[in-house]
Amino acid sequence: MSVAHMSTAASVPAERPSTVYFFGTCLVDLFYPEAGLAGMELLKREGLRVVFPQGQTCCGQPARNCGFFEEARTVVRAQFAAFPEPWPIIVPSGSCAGMMRVHYPQLFAGEPDQAQAEAFASRVYELSWFLVHVLDLKLEDKGEPVTVTWHASCHSMREMGITDEPKRLLRSLSNVTLVENPRERECCGFGGTFSVRQPEVSAAMVADKIASVEATGASEMVTGDCGCMMNISGAMEKAGTPMRSRHLAEFLLERGDVR
Structure with missing residues:
Protein backbone atom coordinates (compact mmCIF):
# COMPACT_ATOMS: atom_id res chain seq x y z
CA MET A 1 0.00 0.00 0.00
CA HIS A 133 6.07 23.67 6.49
CA VAL A 134 4.53 25.91 9.13
CA LEU A 135 7.48 27.55 10.89
CA ASP A 136 10.03 27.37 8.04
CA LEU A 137 12.68 26.73 10.70
CA LYS A 138 16.14 28.12 9.93
CA LEU A 139 19.04 27.12 12.15
CA GLU A 140 22.63 28.30 12.31
CA ASP A 141 24.88 25.34 13.05
CA LYS A 142 27.07 25.89 16.11
CA GLY A 143 28.35 22.32 16.38
CA GLU A 144 31.50 20.55 15.27
CA PRO A 145 31.50 18.70 11.94
CA VAL A 146 29.66 15.39 12.20
CA THR A 147 28.41 12.69 9.87
CA VAL A 148 24.90 11.34 10.48
CA THR A 149 22.42 9.01 8.86
CA TRP A 150 18.63 9.10 9.08
CA HIS A 151 16.24 6.31 10.10
CA ALA A 152 12.71 6.78 8.80
CA SER A 153 9.96 5.27 10.93
CA CYS A 154 7.26 3.24 9.20
CA HIS A 155 4.35 5.20 10.66
CA SER A 156 5.92 8.57 9.84
CA MET A 157 6.19 7.59 6.19
CA ARG A 158 3.10 5.52 5.63
CA GLU A 159 0.58 7.27 7.86
CA MET A 160 1.85 10.85 8.10
CA GLY A 161 3.60 11.09 4.72
CA ILE A 162 6.83 12.29 6.33
CA THR A 163 9.66 11.59 3.90
CA ASP A 164 12.08 14.45 3.26
CA GLU A 165 11.20 16.94 6.02
CA PRO A 166 13.63 15.61 8.68
CA LYS A 167 16.43 15.35 6.14
CA ARG A 168 15.80 18.91 4.98
CA LEU A 169 16.35 20.05 8.55
CA LEU A 170 19.54 18.00 8.86
CA ARG A 171 20.89 19.23 5.51
CA SER A 172 20.30 22.83 6.58
CA LEU A 173 23.01 22.49 9.24
CA SER A 174 26.30 23.53 7.66
CA ASN A 175 28.54 21.23 9.71
CA VAL A 176 26.35 18.15 9.35
CA THR A 177 26.99 15.66 6.57
CA LEU A 178 23.96 13.47 5.95
CA VAL A 179 24.85 10.05 4.56
CA GLU A 180 21.93 8.34 2.86
CA ASN A 181 21.16 4.78 3.91
CA PRO A 182 19.77 2.87 0.90
CA ARG A 183 17.74 0.78 3.37
CA GLU A 184 16.55 3.63 5.59
CA ARG A 185 12.89 2.88 4.90
CA GLU A 186 13.08 -0.71 6.10
CA CYS A 187 11.33 -1.41 9.40
CA CYS A 188 13.56 -1.67 12.47
CA GLY A 189 11.46 -4.54 13.84
CA PHE A 190 9.87 -2.71 16.77
CA GLY A 191 6.27 -2.30 15.68
CA GLY A 192 5.02 -1.87 19.24
CA THR A 193 3.52 -5.19 20.27
CA PHE A 194 5.06 -6.89 17.21
CA SER A 195 8.44 -7.06 18.95
CA VAL A 196 6.76 -8.87 21.86
CA ARG A 197 4.62 -11.22 19.80
CA GLN A 198 7.34 -12.04 17.25
CA PRO A 199 10.64 -11.57 19.13
CA GLU A 200 12.76 -13.75 16.83
CA VAL A 201 11.58 -11.97 13.69
CA SER A 202 11.96 -8.59 15.39
CA ALA A 203 15.52 -9.41 16.46
CA ALA A 204 16.47 -10.39 12.91
CA MET A 205 14.96 -7.20 11.52
CA VAL A 206 16.79 -4.91 13.94
CA ALA A 207 20.06 -6.76 13.25
CA ASP A 208 19.61 -6.01 9.55
CA LYS A 209 18.80 -2.40 10.37
CA ILE A 210 21.94 -1.99 12.49
CA ALA A 211 24.08 -3.51 9.74
CA SER A 212 22.70 -1.06 7.18
CA VAL A 213 23.18 1.90 9.52
CA GLU A 214 26.77 0.92 10.33
CA ALA A 215 27.52 0.49 6.62
CA THR A 216 26.94 4.22 6.08
CA GLY A 217 30.02 5.04 8.14
CA ALA A 218 28.11 7.73 10.04
CA SER A 219 28.98 8.46 13.65
CA GLU A 220 25.36 9.12 14.69
CA MET A 221 21.92 7.86 13.70
CA VAL A 222 19.08 10.37 13.95
CA THR A 223 15.40 9.44 14.00
CA GLY A 224 12.09 11.09 14.79
CA ASP A 225 10.40 8.27 16.66
CA CYS A 226 11.35 7.13 20.15
CA GLY A 227 10.00 3.62 19.60
CA CYS A 228 12.47 3.04 16.78
CA MET A 229 15.23 4.73 18.75
CA MET A 230 14.63 2.56 21.81
CA ASN A 231 14.64 -0.61 19.73
CA ILE A 232 17.69 0.23 17.61
CA SER A 233 19.79 1.78 20.38
CA GLY A 234 19.04 -1.14 22.70
CA ALA A 235 20.14 -3.63 20.07
CA MET A 236 23.22 -1.52 19.33
CA GLU A 237 24.17 -1.54 22.99
CA LYS A 238 23.82 -5.32 23.17
CA ALA A 239 25.94 -5.71 20.04
CA GLY A 240 28.60 -3.31 21.31
CA THR A 241 28.03 -0.88 18.45
CA PRO A 242 29.63 2.50 19.29
CA MET A 243 27.27 4.56 17.12
CA ARG A 244 25.12 7.09 18.96
CA SER A 245 21.37 7.38 18.30
CA ARG A 246 19.50 10.65 18.79
CA HIS A 247 16.00 12.04 18.43
CA LEU A 248 15.80 14.72 15.75
CA ALA A 249 14.51 17.39 18.14
CA GLU A 250 17.35 16.89 20.58
CA PHE A 251 19.92 16.87 17.78
CA LEU A 252 18.59 20.10 16.25
CA LEU A 253 18.36 21.91 19.57
CA GLU A 254 21.88 20.95 20.60
CA ARG A 255 23.45 22.09 17.35
CA GLY A 256 21.38 24.98 16.09
CA ASP A 257 20.57 28.57 16.93
CA VAL A 258 17.49 30.12 15.35
CA ARG A 259 18.48 32.53 12.60
Whole structure:
Protein backbone atom coordinates (compact mmCIF):
# COMPACT_ATOMS: atom_id res chain seq x y z
CA MET A 1 0.00 0.00 0.00
CA SER A 2 1.46 3.36 -0.99
CA VAL A 3 2.29 6.21 1.36
CA ALA A 4 -0.12 8.46 -0.50
CA HIS A 5 -2.95 5.96 -0.11
CA MET A 6 -2.52 5.44 3.61
CA SER A 7 -1.56 8.89 4.82
CA THR A 8 -3.91 11.70 5.73
CA ALA A 9 -1.89 14.69 4.61
CA ALA A 10 -1.65 17.66 6.92
CA SER A 11 -2.34 21.14 5.58
CA VAL A 12 -0.60 24.36 6.50
CA PRO A 13 -2.79 26.54 8.76
CA ALA A 14 -4.14 29.70 7.14
CA GLU A 15 -2.30 31.77 9.74
CA ARG A 16 0.85 31.04 11.69
CA PRO A 17 -0.36 29.96 15.15
CA SER A 18 0.78 31.80 18.26
CA THR A 19 -0.09 28.94 20.63
CA VAL A 20 0.27 25.18 20.20
CA TYR A 21 -0.29 22.10 22.29
CA PHE A 22 2.49 19.56 22.77
CA PHE A 23 1.62 15.87 23.06
CA GLY A 24 4.44 14.16 24.93
CA THR A 25 3.88 10.46 24.05
CA CYS A 26 4.40 7.58 26.49
CA LEU A 27 7.97 6.80 25.43
CA VAL A 28 9.03 10.44 25.74
CA ASP A 29 7.41 10.63 29.16
CA LEU A 30 8.93 7.40 30.46
CA PHE A 31 12.26 7.04 28.67
CA TYR A 32 13.22 10.09 26.58
CA PRO A 33 12.00 13.27 28.29
CA GLU A 34 14.92 15.16 26.78
CA ALA A 35 13.43 14.62 23.31
CA GLY A 36 10.12 16.15 24.37
CA LEU A 37 11.77 19.07 26.13
CA ALA A 38 13.89 19.71 23.04
CA GLY A 39 10.83 19.69 20.81
CA MET A 40 9.04 22.20 23.02
CA GLU A 41 12.13 24.42 23.19
CA LEU A 42 12.44 24.51 19.39
CA LEU A 43 8.84 25.70 19.18
CA LYS A 44 9.36 28.29 21.92
CA ARG A 45 12.43 29.68 20.18
CA GLU A 46 10.20 30.34 17.19
CA GLY A 47 8.07 32.57 19.40
CA LEU A 48 5.24 30.13 20.05
CA ARG A 49 3.47 29.64 23.35
CA VAL A 50 3.64 25.91 24.06
CA VAL A 51 0.98 24.33 26.28
CA PHE A 52 1.61 20.88 27.76
CA PRO A 53 -1.68 19.61 29.23
CA GLN A 54 -1.04 17.69 32.43
CA GLY A 55 -4.11 15.53 31.82
CA GLN A 56 -2.79 13.98 28.61
CA THR A 57 -2.19 10.23 28.57
CA CYS A 58 -1.46 7.51 26.01
CA CYS A 59 -2.72 8.12 22.47
CA GLY A 60 -4.55 4.79 22.63
CA GLN A 61 -2.52 2.99 19.97
CA PRO A 62 -1.55 -0.10 22.04
CA ALA A 63 -5.18 -0.84 22.91
CA ARG A 64 -6.36 -0.25 19.36
CA ASN A 65 -3.60 -2.39 17.83
CA CYS A 66 -4.51 -5.27 20.17
CA GLY A 67 -8.16 -5.11 19.17
CA PHE A 68 -9.47 -3.46 22.34
CA PHE A 69 -11.41 -0.81 20.44
CA GLU A 70 -13.78 0.31 23.19
CA GLU A 71 -10.90 0.64 25.64
CA ALA A 72 -9.01 2.62 23.01
CA ARG A 73 -11.98 4.95 22.56
CA THR A 74 -12.03 5.55 26.31
CA VAL A 75 -8.37 6.57 26.21
CA VAL A 76 -8.94 8.80 23.19
CA ARG A 77 -11.84 10.60 24.85
CA ALA A 78 -9.42 11.57 27.62
CA GLN A 79 -7.31 13.32 24.97
CA PHE A 80 -10.36 15.15 23.66
CA ALA A 81 -10.82 16.54 27.19
CA ALA A 82 -7.12 17.34 27.67
CA PHE A 83 -6.78 19.35 24.42
CA PRO A 84 -10.01 21.40 24.29
CA GLU A 85 -8.79 24.55 22.52
CA PRO A 86 -8.58 24.68 18.69
CA TRP A 87 -4.79 24.93 18.70
CA PRO A 88 -2.43 22.72 16.67
CA ILE A 89 -1.25 19.59 18.51
CA ILE A 90 2.44 18.93 17.90
CA VAL A 91 3.67 15.35 18.30
CA PRO A 92 7.37 14.31 18.35
CA SER A 93 6.53 10.85 17.01
CA GLY A 94 5.17 9.69 13.67
CA SER A 95 3.66 6.64 15.34
CA CYS A 96 1.51 8.55 17.84
CA ALA A 97 0.77 11.29 15.31
CA GLY A 98 -0.40 8.66 12.83
CA MET A 99 -2.67 7.10 15.42
CA MET A 100 -4.20 10.46 16.24
CA ARG A 101 -4.51 11.88 12.75
CA VAL A 102 -5.32 8.76 10.73
CA HIS A 103 -6.90 6.27 13.12
CA TYR A 104 -8.96 8.46 15.46
CA PRO A 105 -11.55 9.18 12.73
CA GLN A 106 -11.59 5.48 11.80
CA LEU A 107 -11.95 4.42 15.43
CA PHE A 108 -15.00 6.65 15.89
CA ALA A 109 -16.62 6.06 12.48
CA GLY A 110 -20.37 5.79 13.05
CA GLU A 111 -19.99 6.74 16.71
CA PRO A 112 -21.53 9.85 18.34
CA ASP A 113 -18.02 11.27 18.77
CA GLN A 114 -17.08 10.95 15.09
CA ALA A 115 -17.18 14.68 14.34
CA GLN A 116 -15.10 15.44 17.42
CA ALA A 117 -12.56 12.79 16.43
CA GLU A 118 -12.27 14.23 12.93
CA ALA A 119 -11.86 17.78 14.23
CA PHE A 120 -9.23 16.65 16.73
CA ALA A 121 -7.33 14.68 14.08
CA SER A 122 -7.17 17.69 11.77
CA ARG A 123 -5.17 19.59 14.41
CA VAL A 124 -2.43 16.96 14.76
CA TYR A 125 1.01 17.63 13.26
CA GLU A 126 4.21 15.60 13.38
CA LEU A 127 7.00 17.80 14.74
CA SER A 128 9.39 17.84 11.76
CA TRP A 129 6.55 18.55 9.30
CA PHE A 130 5.41 21.48 11.44
CA LEU A 131 8.95 22.86 11.75
CA VAL A 132 9.45 22.77 7.98
CA HIS A 133 6.07 23.67 6.49
CA VAL A 134 4.53 25.91 9.13
CA LEU A 135 7.48 27.55 10.89
CA ASP A 136 10.03 27.37 8.04
CA LEU A 137 12.68 26.73 10.70
CA LYS A 138 16.14 28.12 9.93
CA LEU A 139 19.04 27.12 12.15
CA GLU A 140 22.63 28.30 12.31
CA ASP A 141 24.88 25.34 13.05
CA LYS A 142 27.07 25.89 16.11
CA GLY A 143 28.35 22.32 16.38
CA GLU A 144 31.50 20.55 15.27
CA PRO A 145 31.50 18.70 11.94
CA VAL A 146 29.66 15.39 12.20
CA THR A 147 28.41 12.69 9.87
CA VAL A 148 24.90 11.34 10.48
CA THR A 149 22.42 9.01 8.86
CA TRP A 150 18.63 9.10 9.08
CA HIS A 151 16.24 6.31 10.10
CA ALA A 152 12.71 6.78 8.80
CA SER A 153 9.96 5.27 10.93
CA CYS A 154 7.26 3.24 9.20
CA HIS A 155 4.35 5.20 10.66
CA SER A 156 5.92 8.57 9.84
CA MET A 157 6.19 7.59 6.19
CA ARG A 158 3.10 5.52 5.63
CA GLU A 159 0.58 7.27 7.86
CA MET A 160 1.85 10.85 8.10
CA GLY A 161 3.60 11.09 4.72
CA ILE A 162 6.83 12.29 6.33
CA THR A 163 9.66 11.59 3.90
CA ASP A 164 12.08 14.45 3.26
CA GLU A 165 11.20 16.94 6.02
CA PRO A 166 13.63 15.61 8.68
CA LYS A 167 16.43 15.35 6.14
CA ARG A 168 15.80 18.91 4.98
CA LEU A 169 16.35 20.05 8.55
CA LEU A 170 19.54 18.00 8.86
CA ARG A 171 20.89 19.23 5.51
CA SER A 172 20.30 22.83 6.58
CA LEU A 173 23.01 22.49 9.24
CA SER A 174 26.30 23.53 7.66
CA ASN A 175 28.54 21.23 9.71
CA VAL A 176 26.35 18.15 9.35
CA THR A 177 26.99 15.66 6.57
CA LEU A 178 23.96 13.47 5.95
CA VAL A 179 24.85 10.05 4.56
CA GLU A 180 21.93 8.34 2.86
CA ASN A 181 21.16 4.78 3.91
CA PRO A 182 19.77 2.87 0.90
CA ARG A 183 17.74 0.78 3.37
CA GLU A 184 16.55 3.63 5.59
CA ARG A 185 12.89 2.88 4.90
CA GLU A 186 13.08 -0.71 6.10
CA CYS A 187 11.33 -1.41 9.40
CA CYS A 188 13.56 -1.67 12.47
CA GLY A 189 11.46 -4.54 13.84
CA PHE A 190 9.87 -2.71 16.77
CA GLY A 191 6.27 -2.30 15.68
CA GLY A 192 5.02 -1.87 19.24
CA THR A 193 3.52 -5.19 20.27
CA PHE A 194 5.06 -6.89 17.21
CA SER A 195 8.44 -7.06 18.95
CA VAL A 196 6.76 -8.87 21.86
CA ARG A 197 4.62 -11.22 19.80
CA GLN A 198 7.34 -12.04 17.25
CA PRO A 199 10.64 -11.57 19.13
CA GLU A 200 12.76 -13.75 16.83
CA VAL A 201 11.58 -11.97 13.69
CA SER A 202 11.96 -8.59 15.39
CA ALA A 203 15.52 -9.41 16.46
CA ALA A 204 16.47 -10.39 12.91
CA MET A 205 14.96 -7.20 11.52
CA VAL A 206 16.79 -4.91 13.94
CA ALA A 207 20.06 -6.76 13.25
CA ASP A 208 19.61 -6.01 9.55
CA LYS A 209 18.80 -2.40 10.37
CA ILE A 210 21.94 -1.99 12.49
CA ALA A 211 24.08 -3.51 9.74
CA SER A 212 22.70 -1.06 7.18
CA VAL A 213 23.18 1.90 9.52
CA GLU A 214 26.77 0.92 10.33
CA ALA A 215 27.52 0.49 6.62
CA THR A 216 26.94 4.22 6.08
CA GLY A 217 30.02 5.04 8.14
CA ALA A 218 28.11 7.73 10.04
CA SER A 219 28.98 8.46 13.65
CA GLU A 220 25.36 9.12 14.69
CA MET A 221 21.92 7.86 13.70
CA VAL A 222 19.08 10.37 13.95
CA THR A 223 15.40 9.44 14.00
CA GLY A 224 12.09 11.09 14.79
CA ASP A 225 10.40 8.27 16.66
CA CYS A 226 11.35 7.13 20.15
CA GLY A 227 10.00 3.62 19.60
CA CYS A 228 12.47 3.04 16.78
CA MET A 229 15.23 4.73 18.75
CA MET A 230 14.63 2.56 21.81
CA ASN A 231 14.64 -0.61 19.73
CA ILE A 232 17.69 0.23 17.61
CA SER A 233 19.79 1.78 20.38
CA GLY A 234 19.04 -1.14 22.70
CA ALA A 235 20.14 -3.63 20.07
CA MET A 236 23.22 -1.52 19.33
CA GLU A 237 24.17 -1.54 22.99
CA LYS A 238 23.82 -5.32 23.17
CA ALA A 239 25.94 -5.71 20.04
CA GLY A 240 28.60 -3.31 21.31
CA THR A 241 28.03 -0.88 18.45
CA PRO A 242 29.63 2.50 19.29
CA MET A 243 27.27 4.56 17.12
CA ARG A 244 25.12 7.09 18.96
CA SER A 245 21.37 7.38 18.30
CA ARG A 246 19.50 10.65 18.79
CA HIS A 247 16.00 12.04 18.43
CA LEU A 248 15.80 14.72 15.75
CA ALA A 249 14.51 17.39 18.14
CA GLU A 250 17.35 16.89 20.58
CA PHE A 251 19.92 16.87 17.78
CA LEU A 252 18.59 20.10 16.25
CA LEU A 253 18.36 21.91 19.57
CA GLU A 254 21.88 20.95 20.60
CA ARG A 255 23.45 22.09 17.35
CA GLY A 256 21.38 24.98 16.09
CA ASP A 257 20.57 28.57 16.93
CA VAL A 258 17.49 30.12 15.35
CA ARG A 259 18.48 32.53 12.60
